[in-house]
Amino acid sequence: MSTKVAIVTGSNKGIGLSIVKGLCKRFKGIVYLTSRDETRGRTAVAELNKLGLHPKYHQLDVTDRESVIKFRDHIQEQYGGIDILINNAAIARVTGCYNSYEENKQIVEINYKSILTMQELIFPLVRNNGRILNISSDCGHLSNIKNKYWIDRLSNKNLTLTDINEFVDWFLESCKNGTFKKEDIADNGTVAAYRVAKVALSAITMVQQRELENRNISVNSMHPGLVRTDMTHGVGFYSADEAAETPLYVVLDAPENLKGCYIWYDRRVLDWYDYNADYYFKTATLSKYFASS
Ligand SMILES: NC(=O)c1ccc[n+]([C@@H]2O[C@H](COP(=O)([O-])OP(=O)(O)OC[C@H]3O[C@@H](n4cnc5c(N)ncnc54)[C@H](OP(=O)(O)O)[C@@H]3O)[C@@H](O)[C@H]2O)c1
Numbered sequence: 001m002s003t004k005v006a007i008v009t010g011s012n013k014g015i016g017l018s019i020v021k022g023l024c025k026r027f028k029g030i031v032y033l034t035s036r037d038e039t040r041g042r043t044a045v046a047e048l049n050k051l052g053l054h055p056k057y058h059q060l061d062v063t064d065r066e067s068v069i070k071f072r073d074h075i076q077e078q079y080g081g082i083d084i085l086i087n088n089a090a091i092a093r094v095t096g097c098y099n100s101y102e103e104n105k106q107i108v109e110i111n112y113k114s115i116l117t118m119q120e121l122i123f124p125l126v127r128n129n130g131r132i133l134n135i136s137s138d139c140g141h142l143s144n145i146k147n148k149y150w151i152d153r154l155s156n157k158n159l160t161l162t163d164i165n166e167f168v169d170w171f172l173e174s175c176k177n178g179t180f181k182k183e184d185i186a187d188n189g190t191v192a193a194y195r196v197a198k199v200a201l202s203a204i205t206m207v208q209q210r211e212l213e214n215r216n217i218s219v220n221s222m223h224p225g226l227v228r229t230d231m232t233h234g235v236g237f238y239s240a241d242e243a244a245e246t247p248l249y250v251v252l253d254a255p256e257n258l259k260g261c262y263i264w265y266d267r268r269v270l271d272w273y274d275y276n277a278d279y280y281f282k283t284a285t286l287s288k289y290f291a292s293s
Helices: 013-025 037-050 065-077 101-121 146-152 161-176 193-217 245-253 284-291
Strands: 006-010 030-035 055-060 081-086 126-135 216-221
Touching: 006 013, 013 030, 013 037, 013 081, 013 126, 013 216, 013 245, 030 037, 037 055, 055 065, 065 101, 081 101, 081 161, 081 245, 101 161, 126 193, 161 193, 193 216, 216 245
Parallel strands: 006 030, 006 081, 030 055, 081 126, 126 216
Antiparallel strands: none
16 A cells, blocks of 8 residues: 655645644654745754654745646655645735735735646646645635626636636736726725635635546635734734644545535635625734734
8 A cells, every 4th residue: 555645835834834743643644844945844844853743844835836846756756646735835915905016916826826836736646535625714715705797707616717817817917007996805905915816726626626526536725714823923813733623624534525615714614605705804803803812
């Protein structure tokens, strides 16, 4: 029998690091901690070693095609396949609620377009019956989108890659030519690029599930909760270790028929298509956090 392999992208810190920690404790196989920066990644591995945990390490910048190819070749040669893949790497806002075009483009590249590279180069290595989890956000629920044309197009159950790419391009184009309307996105258009990228990520999850169904691979996306990490500048209701519990459940314990779903931090499966729902991220939540802390 071949050695089982689990991989977490962007796992030198935050929720990704906690997922690696949990996998090292529970997964019967090789666990890869990966990072875009080798020093930060190896430092994280050394910290886990002190806890008696021993993940393997490999550099992986999900936006750098050459890096993804090197990683793919390494896994192919060493193990021939992957059993669990967690796409966790992401960035949020760069300077504020309303970023420049360049900043928005960068957010979309890392949080959404990188998934297309992973799909092309890494998904073929995922073995039959494997599990893929895309870490999305409450910003990734369809209710973050308020533009009727895009709600209609994205809520089509036969959604295609073209629909999603055109949605993302529409947003970036509007930032570039100054036609972006705050009312097209929930919460007065705050962190719009992050919302658009995460909506695209949760949407592509459903397309990926359709494509991998015949190999019994599950592909889900999830919102990990508001978590105290560098991304939120330490603001959040949960620690990274607490937030890792549901991703670990999805890839290790969930029933086989959990497929193509949008999962909430408390394991509930939500209706991603419910565009009138109240699941979108609200900046007011941050004020509530400060009031309660
Ligand atoms: N924290 C929350 O409240 C929250 C809420 C909803 C969703 N999420 C999602 O949860 C996931 C983890 O977030 P987090 O809070 O743990 O954030 P974090 O602490 O900022 O960690 C993000 C990780 O992604 C890595 N990364 C960024 N760009 C990369 C690239 N091009 N290639 C490879 N790795 C890259 C970062 O590496 P560097 O150290 O090199 O920057 C870091 O390791 C993300 O998908 C995020 O969107 C978080």
